[in-house]
Amino acid sequence: MLDVLRMLEPHRMTRVADEVGMNRRASAWVAIGLSLLIGQAHASADIKTLARDLEHPWAMAFVTDSEVLVTERPGRLLYLDLASGTRTPVTGVPTVDARGQGGLLDIELHPDFADNRLVYLTWAGQCEGGNATHLGRGRLTNDQQLADFETLFIATPCVRSTKHFGSRIQFDDGGHVLFTTGDRGERDRAQDLSDHNGSVIRLNDDGSIPEDNPFVGQNEAEPAIFSYGHRNPQGAAQHPETGAVWIHEHGPQGGDEINIPQPGENFGWPETTYGREYWGPEIAPDNKPGTIQPLHHWTPSIAPSGMAFHNGELYVGALAKVHLARLTLDGHQVVNEERLLQDRGWRIRAVERSPDDRLFVLTDQPNGRLVRVIPQAR
Template sequence: MIIAQAARWTSALLALVALNACSAEDARPPAGSIGASLTVLETSAPQTSQAHGFVIETLAEGLDHPWSVAFLPDGALLISERAGTLRRLSPAGLSAPLAGVPEVVAENQGGLLDIALHPDFAEQPFVYLSYATACAEGGATTAFGRGRLTDNGLVDFTELFAADACARGGRHHAGRLLFDRDGFLYLSVGDRGQDPRAQDTSDHAGTLLRFHADGSVPADNPFAGDDSARHEIWSYGHRNPQGLALHPDTGAVWEQEHGPKGGDEINLIRPGINYGWPLITYGREYNGDYIGPAEQDGLEQPLKHWTPSIAPSGMAFYQGDAFPEWRGDIFVGALAGTHLARVRFDGTEEVSEEKLLADTGYRIRDVRTGPDGRLYLLTDAPDGKLLRLSPP
């Protein structure tokens, strides 16, 4: 396989990964620092979206179904690839796979999934990873763990939790991680393609779970005192929740999840609440069969739903300064819909929606606001890309 290297690092790319002003210079990454078929690209000729007022910069390509991106304090980025590799992007280039990553079950939607950094990363340099892991009885489940980041990778990686959500076929792992403002860690677990499990609180499938940073269970979790339920559960009745984000004003957890044929949702998460799947849904079975009503007493309604489905994945509230007109809006990546949805809310009431990048054909897996105020995207493909949206 050809090892592709950048011929030139421009000042724009250095501004991305180092987050400071650098002059352009001719430099090649050290030998072996860029893995096979991975390319760090110049950003001197970005695509321009005249209609929406931004430019699209391709910062890296050749990624194998990238799933998540995280920003390190030194300006580098971490990128997970579903097959089980974690890479660092810095001014030196895209690294070879980092050491210390747990073994994963890379089947269908399973594999290496999300990345989160400890809230006090400067003092506790833990990188948290979610992933599919093998079950003793066969199949796989969703787990998360953490290791300390060094120059060569993760050391002392420890699995902190594996969900009781085993299934075969690799469907609906979810796996999104999120720290809230109080330092609690959330993990989403899909229904594993077995709908009724999402209504069973003695099962982790179809739930959002809440932990302390060390993987222990908070005493104020809504089912912590219920011996018939899983104490980690924060909310339930979810199908395949692949997006989590904190509201920039309230600090509340917002979630989005895949419906079946229609019925994708954005939800405001509250503890102990049943979000209804599969008892209520705005979607249908893939063959068109009826599943259930859209509403039912005692079951939470979504703030927004998409029918037909867009297959939503990563989600972020935009909080940067590069696009003041976007501040506070939600950005959702669409896999089947192959676009980036920009949704504006007034409180919890939807005001407007705009489709961006609809002409690119990109399956957008992850969406993040960068420390530089730009918007960063990962595209889901065997030749996946890291993109940045910047002002013209």
């Protein structure tokens, strides 16, 4: 069996091991060991650095093909003109709690931005009892101000922690805003429906609760929750063909996941996971009845952050394994995976597609970069 598995690509090993009678966890560890033997597929890409000296940039949103808004985790929002190279600080940004993993996080434009100029932000902000992931919006003016900025939602309860805020924002086809929250480093929160943490939150664009949210009218469940059992999701993107919102989330020691949030569904953390405790022991079985299995998982962890669909493939940034993953899909199934930019040593925090269908990444460094990436054809 070992000789057969050696000849296969790493992404196919788990499936073959299952077919020869191993359980899911054993097959995952076979995949780990043999991937180390045969290596990961690597691919080449051309790059062009368009901005430097960004302080821990976290997210970007393209206003035009050559103008982009970039968040920096310490609490700044920049307006970058890629054609001229100028950058302008945007005023009116909320005060953030920039400790640990906290600070100014994601940014997303309203689907009707061309008409209403609304910009959405998530951030770690202080609140009674600690801090929390916040969602708010303001109107971008011609002089780069977020006018009339308002906080739309706070993921309660507030927690005294600097970990696992999430948080990515994505609109769906119905104009609802979805954003992710982490479990704040207190894993049982992700299974508590009276707690917003460890969930995907779904709201109307004004911050109100949609009437068709799955837990509306249920006692002891927060009506803003769309799906739950998530550990720390830091990637979200809308599939260009199906319109479905995809997310990915950090596992512990292994078990990073790609998922498609579904209304009312439990994605398992921490009651089921492919990851292990950082000191080694198993956390939970990897396939608990009543929970949703991931579409794809990484074991060992790559620490995914940021994701975008581009030219029919899915691109995911990796913080720990310092690369850009290019995933080839067959429907919902990942059929091939390659690693780009691994020789650069960059922690890739965000991945975005511009309106003119070019691919960009942000590197998470004190002197981070905004980089255009042109993946070479196979």
